[in-house]
Amino acid sequence: MNYNLNFNNIAQSYLFAEVANRVAAYSKAHPDKKVLKLGIGDVTLPLAPAVISALHSAVDDMAKSETFKGYGPYEGYDFLREGIQNYYKESGVSLELSEIFVSDGAKSDLGNILDIFSKDNVVLVPDPVYPVYVDTNVMAGRKVIYANATEQNGFLPMPDYKVKADVIYICSPNNPTGAAYSKAQLKEWVDYANKVGAVILFDAAYECFITDNSLARSIFQIEGAKTCAIEFCSFSKIAGFTGTRCGYTVIPHALEKNGMNANKLWLRRQSTKFNGVPYVVQKGAAAVFTKEGMAQIKANLACYRENAKLIADCMDELGIWYTGGKNSPYIWLKCPNGLKSWEFFDKLLNEAQVVGTPGAGFGENGEGYFRLTAFGSREVTAEAVERIKKLLQR
Numbered sequence: 001m002n003y004n005l006n007f008n009n010i011a012q013s014y015l016f017a018e019v020a021n022r023v024a025a026y027s028k029a030h031p032d033k034k035v036l037k038l039g040i041g042d043v044t045l046p047l048a049p050a051v052i053s054a055l056h057s058a059v060d061d062m063a064k065s066e067t068f069k070g071y072g073p074y075e076g077y078d079f080l081r082e083g084i085q086n087y088y089k090e091s092g093v094s095l096e097l098s099e100i101f102v103s104d105g106a107k108s109d110l111g112n113i114l115d116i117f118s119k120d121n122v123v124l125v126p127d128p129v130y131p132v133y134v135d136t137n138v139m140a141g142r143k144v145i146y147a148n149a150t151e152q153n154g155f156l157p158m159p160d161y162k163v164k165a166d167v168i169y170i171c172s173p174n175n176p177t178g179a180a181y182s183k184a185q186l187k188e189w190v191d192y193a194n195k196v197g198a199v200i201l202f203d204a205a206y207e208c209f210i211t212d213n214s215l216a217r218s219i220f221q222i223e224g225a226k227t228c229a230i231e232f233c234s235f236s237k238i239a240g241f242t243g244t245r246c247g248y249t250v251i252p253h254a255l256e257k258n259g260m261n262a263n264k265l266w267l268r269r270q271s272t273k274f275n276g277v278p279y280v281v282q283k284g285a286a287a288v289f290t291k292e293g294m295a296q297i298k299a300n301l302a303c304y305r306e307n308a309k310l311i312a313d314c315m316d317e318l319g320i321w322y323t324g325g326k327n328s329p330y331i332w333l334k335c336p337n338g339l340k341s342w343e344f345f346d347k348l349l350n351e352a353q354v355v356g357t358p359g360a361g362f363g364e365n366g367e368g369y370f371r372l373t374a375f376g377s378r379e380v381t382a383e384a385v386e387r388i389k390k391l392l393q394r
């Protein structure tokens with residue numbers, strides 16, 4: 001027996017462990033100080049009442065033989081896929097039900113989708129980036145190349161025809177940078193992918209934060225995307241499902257090459273390795289798309305948006321450069337006074353007792369930048385912002 005040697009090539013996950021270690025050491029040495037956390041990408045508001053009520057009623061269904069459910073469809077129940085289909089319709093995107101696959105979250109699908117692609121593909125990933133894209137490919141032994149996201153391009157790299165890529169990851173609005181592509185910019189990526197025969201893996205986990213109509217909520221709003229893109233989305237951020245687990249992936253029937261069809265390959269993959277998302281969870285997720293559920297969810301999102309605005313306004317007041325904050329729950333700021341990411345982390349922790357995430361942990365281009373999130377409570381966010389202002393105004 002031999003283990004997969006590729007695991008020797010992935011970086012140990014130092015980032016959040018190191019953040020936790022430094023915070024724990026600080027709290028131990030200063031037990032009287034209240035530490036405020038704006039570092040995590042997890043939500044804090046509870047599930048909407050409409051979702052809770054649907055979950056309860058689905059649990060009751062499981063208690064009666066007439067409504068009990070065993071194994072469900074691999075691709076998800078139609079009642080949820082129809083909800084997703086209608087949600088896309090609101091953005092002007094028309095999908096067939098069979099193009100929608102329900103899953104236990106975007107992270108699983110982002111990793112699992114690699115099963116349908118050849119090992120020889122060259123993978124293009126932006127730097128900085130959500131680490132899952134890189135690690136899943138390195139585990140499988142694929143070559144990863146990077147597209148530089150920098151202050152100069154607003155952390156939104158554009159296609160370079162001199163670079164040959166087969167699989168391209170795009171996350172918009174982006175984690176960690178909060179930057180979001182316009183429809184016109186995405187059209188350039190779609191044209192590139194169609195021209196070179198690449199596939200775009202579009203991570204739309206934060207689409208619900210988009211309010212500006214010139215930005216894309218879905219890559220399928222872009223003409224030509226159905227022949228070159230797969231989209232991943234999630235109930236985690238729109239509806240607080242980080243602990244409940246539900247997401248979906250859209251694979252158009254038109255996505256095919258050399259006689260092989262991506263939608264069919266994925267269905268084959270899922271029916272082999274996946275037995276579906278719990279009925280109860282899918283019922284809860286479907287309630288997101290009811291009138292009542294959507295109104296409640298929008299109120300929660302408004303609360304996070306207001307937090308993001310508090311942080312962004314603070315950066316404006318301090319004259320600190322940043323991306324995000326407007327169509328995203330993330331604020332990606334340039335560390336003041338030329339500080340490196342971890343130096344700024346220590347300064348904020350030691351002098352203001354505020355925790356964020358050092359940008360260097362997301363890739364080389366993240367050095368000198370820092371991520372704050374809007375997912376904390378209003379009280380914590382408002383107090384943290386006051387402390388940051390006080391510290392940096394000096």
Ligand code: PLP
Pocket residue numbers: 041104105106107108130171174175203205233234235236241242246247
């Ligand atoms: N994609 C991005 C960019 C994320 O930031 C996250 C989670 O933070 C995910 C996907 C994972 O989403 P899920 O909870 O649906 O697995």
